[in-house]
Amino acid sequence: MNRKTVAVLPGDGIGPEVLDAALPVIEALGLPLDLEFGDIGWECWRAEGNPVPDRTWDLIGRSDAVLLGATTSKPRREALAELAPELRESAPQYLSPIIQLRQRLDLFANLRPVENYLGGGTPYRFCVVRENTEGLYAGLDWNHVPDGMWPLVAEHPNVRRSGRPGSTAGIRLQTSHGLDRILRFAFETARAHGHERVTLADKPNVLRQSSAYVLERLEAIAADYPEIPFEVLNVDAVALWMARRPERFGVIVAENMFGDILSDLGGGVMGGLGLAPSANIGEKGNYFEPVHGSAPAMAGRGRANPAAAFLTIGLMLEHLGLQDAAGSIQDAVRHVTRRRDRVTYDLGGSATTTEAAQAVLDACREVPQAPTAAIVTIGDELLRGDLEDSNAGNASRMLGERGVPVRVRHTIGDDEATIADAIRPSIGRDDVIVVMGGLGPTSDDVTRSAVARALARPLEHREEAWQGVVERLTRFGVAIHDDNRRQALFAEGADLLPNPNGTAWGCRAEAQGSTVVMLPGPPRECLPMLAAVLRDGLPHLPEPPEVTCVFRRTLGIIEADAAALVDELVRDSGVPVKPAYHWHYPYVDIRLGCPPEAADDLAGRLDAALADHLVTDRDRTAVQELAVLLDARGLVLDLDDRLTDGVFAAELARERDTSDGAGALGVALSGVRQGGDGTSYTGTIALTCTVRDTTGEPTAPHTGEHPHEHTYELTIPNRGPEVTTYCAQFAAWSLVRHLTGRHPKPMEESA
Ligand code: IPM
Ligand code: MN
Numbered sequence: 001m002n003r004k005t006v007a008v009l010p011g012d013g014i015g016p017e018v019l020d021a022a023l024p025v026i027e028a029l030g031l032p033l034d035l036e037f038g039d040i041g042w043e044c045w046r047a048e049g050n051p052v053p054d055r056t057w058d059l060i061g062r063s064d065a066v067l068l069g070a071t072t073s074k075p076r077r078e079a080l081a082e083l084a085p086e087l088r089e090s091a092p093q094y095l096s097p098i099i100q101l102r103q104r105l106d107l108f109a110n111l112r113p114v115e116n117y118l119g120g121g122t123p124y125r126f127c128v129v130r131e132n133t134e135g136l137y138a139g140l141d142w143n144h145v146p147d148g149m150w151p152l153v154a155e156h157p158n159v160r161r162s163g164r165p166g167s168t169a170g171i172r173l174q175t176s177h178g179l180d181r182i183l184r185f186a187f188e189t190a191r192a193h194g195h196e197r198v199t200l201a202d203k204p205n206v207l208r209q210s211s212a213y214v215l216e217r218l219e220a221i222a223a224d225y226p227e228i229p230f231e232v233l234n235v236d237a238v239a240l241w242m243a244r245r246p247e248r249f250g251v252i253v254a255e256n257m258f259g260d261i262l263s264d265l266g267g268g269v270m271g272g273l274g275l276a277p278s279a280n281i282g283e284k285g286n287y288f289e290p291v292h293g294s295a296p297a298m299a300g301r302g303r304a305n306p307a308a309a310f311l312t313i314g315l316m317l318e319h320l321g322l323q324d325a326a327g328s329i330q331d332a333v334r335h336v337t338r339r340r341d342r343v344t345y346d347l348g349g350s351a352t353t354t355e356a357a358q359a360v361l362d363a364c365r366e367v368p369q370a371p372t373a374a375i376v377t378i379g380d381e382l383l384r385g386d387l388e389d390s391n392a393g394n395a396s397r398m399l400g401e402r403g404v405p406v407r408v409r410h411t412i413g414d415d416e417a418t419i420a421d422a423i424r425p426s427i428g429r430d431d432v433i434v435v436m437g438g439l440g441p442t443s444d445d446v447t448r449s450a451v452a453r454a455l456a457r458p459l460e461h462r463e464e465a466w467q468g469v470v471e472r473l474t475r476f477g478v479a480i481h482d483d484n485r486r487q488a489l490f491a492e493g494a495d496l497l498p499n500p501n502g503t504a505w506g507c508r509a510e511a512q513g514s515t516v517v518m519l520p521g522p523p524r525e526c527l528p529m530l531a532a533v534l535r536d537g538l539p540h541l542p543e544p545p546e547v548t549c550v551f552r553r554t555l556g557i558i559e560a561d562a563a564a565l566v567d568e569l570v571r572d573s574g575v576p577v578k579p580a581y582h583w584h585y586p587y588v589d590i591r592l593g594c595p596p597e598a599a600d601d602l603a604g605r606l607d608a609a610l611a612d613h614l615v616t617d618r619d620r621t622a623v624q625e626l627a628v629l630l631d632a633r634g635l636v637l638d639l640d641d642r643l644t645d646g647v648f649a650a651e652l653a654r655e656r657d658t659s660d661g662a663g664a665l666g667v668a669l670s671g672v673r674q675g676g677d678g679t680s681y682t683g684t685i686a687l688t689c690t691v692r693d694t695t696g697e698p699t700a701p702h703t704g705e706h707p708h709e710h711t712y713e714l715t716i717p718n719r720g721p722e723v724t725t726y727c728a729q730f731a732a733w734s735l736v737r738h739l740t741g742r743h744p745k746p747m748e749e750s751a
Pocket of ligand 2: 260261264
């Protein structure tokens with residue numbers, strides 16, 4: 001393809017930052033476009049008395065497309081006040097740059113697509129085609145009714161009371177030239193984008209004459225598009241239905257002001273102007289612009305959502321004949337907005353403009369995003385607590401092992417609307433949605449209708465499932481009730497999942513990129529069925545990456561400090577690592593999921609970073625580790641333990657296989673409380689454990705008074721009686737370190 005020139009006009013406010021963030025997509029997709037940057041907007045007005053300087057018009061004139069960031073418009077008085085002093089003399093009029101572009105280039109069609117980018121709920125995709133050159137924007141707008149018009153309005157009762165100086169007027173101008181081309185554009189758009197119908201949003205019940213003419217033109221143009229149905233609705237009703245049932249619309253065509261209002265409403269329906277792109281198109285030119293405007297209060301803060309800018313670039317690419325690239329950008333935006341992993345504040349995230357843009361760029365380059373799952377377990381008995389919800393945990397584990405970690409889990413009673421409400425937001429957002437329970441034959445089991453409702457599909461009878469039910473009941477000599485027929489009802493078009501262990505079959509259905517899996521509640525029925533789906537039924541999901549888990553149990557360090565150390569070493573390691581922390585008094589466990597080949601190196605770094613706190617690399621307590629060592633070496637303790645009042649000795653005895661040994665280790669455990677006592681949860685306790693080892697050669701260097709002695713110390717928060725547990729584990733840990741040669745450093749060295 002020939003290279004095309006794009007005039008990029010970043011403009012004001014957040015315009016430059018959203019374009020900066022989104023423009024790299026052009027290079028990422030390797031598109032044959034040359035970008036030329038130009039000036040437009042408020043700075044041009046202030047300095048030059050013209051928000052669209054001549055050089056910018058020249059640039060526009062030699063470009064194939066114009067990409068605009070945003071421009072600021074201010075009311076007349078403010079505009080004049082900000083003008084450079086030397087320009088005030090000539091008193092130029094500020095005219096919004098976009099209005100100038102629309103008028104001078106005769107950009108009659110303003111296309112504003114609306115789509116369910118956030119996923120969840122019913123999918124919808126429609127667009128507002130707004131007339132851009134006439135209607136109330138025709139410039140026929142008067143403060144004081146002009147002479148020629150006066151006779152027309154003078155008799156209005158309110159005008160009689162207000163007089164001429166107190167009356168204003170504007171004209172909704174519509175012409176056959178203007179109407180025919182916008183209506184034709186609407187039908188062409190419906191055809192090109194596969195929209196099912198064209199809706200004219202007008203006001204025929206009040207603006208009876210002009211609306212009748214518009215309808216006349218609509219019928220004339222529609223005759224050329226016999227395959228596309230059309231309708232006329234009052235604009236207020238369109239507003240209502242757009243909010244209530246956006247999926248009923250295809251192309252909504254409207255005159256300028258109605259279209260202006262409806263397209264902002266469309267932005268609201270889809271979750272904010274941060275997702276709203278626009279194309280302004282005419283015979284002689286075009287410009288493409290996010291609908292959000294310059295948002296001066298937000299400028300320079302890195303908060304603006306770049307999605308609208310990406311989608312706007314997509315519209316531009318489509319116009320330039322680069323349909324595939326446009327499609328990739330839309331897919332990438334959909335992908336990111338549905339997951340909402342890396343999105344800006346307006347979509348509930350905390351990503352900056354650049355981070356959110358990077359997510360879209362990654363998705364364009366098909367850098368895979370981690371898949372996610374949702375689980376919905378159903379049954380009043382789960383909510384009452386009569387039955388432990390073991391399915392949720394088991395399904396989580398199975399999905400996690402398949403490389404589809406669970407993002408959200410709901411437990412819902414047997415209520416159809418609530419179940420459907422829980423499923424809906426995951427459709428189009430989670431890769432797998434597992435719904436379990438509520439498939440029995442009785443009327444209080446409503447899951448099958450809830451799933452159908454969430455999928456917006458009717459229920460249908462499935463003979464093969466029915467035969468399965470009949471066969472099974474007959475085999476067990478159970479009478480068949482009419483109610484059993486319910487168990488053969490499934491959302492239309494679903495794939496059935498036979499149940500080898502029960503009558504309730506399950507099903508799976510694909511919707512907006514999500515696989516919805518519906519399963520019966522009894523664990524021995526649903527878990528094997530889920531295993532089969534995970535094994536054979538998710539070919540569209542990548543195989544889970546191989547992950548090794550490096551495990552370390554630590555003592556004497558708080559979770560946040562451990563996390564800070566880990567963060568640093570993960571950063572330095574240069575491999576993808578997923579850390580997880582688990583605090584269970586008195587331990588903090590650290591698990592680092594990493595690629596198998598990186599595990600050794602990572603473990604080495606972790607041990608070095610945590611050297612002073614390391615207890616074990618196994619899921620054992622220090623007391624358990626000590627018991628193993630003492631058993632292996634045939635040792636007993638000569639214990640001075642008033643601190644734990646025998647708790648340490650008792651715990652140790654429980655873990656040991658034998659109670660005797662040849663050698664004895666002298667152990668003195670003591671603690672000094674500061675600012676608290678054995679009943680209060682305040683202050684600290686300084687623990688000391690001195691190990692005197694006469695079983696072998698003296699170990700140098702020693703830290704106690706005696707050549708065979710090592711002293712271990714730790715100061716911990718005083719948690720009253722609970723601290724006893726800590727003391728016992730500390731004593732055991734000290735002994736483990738002693739026996740494995742991990743002695744503390746002598747005083748002078750550690751100072
Ligand atoms: C839009 C804007 C403009 C309009 C303003 C800024 C002139 O609201 O593009 O929708 O009313 O057309
Ligand atoms: Mn607007």
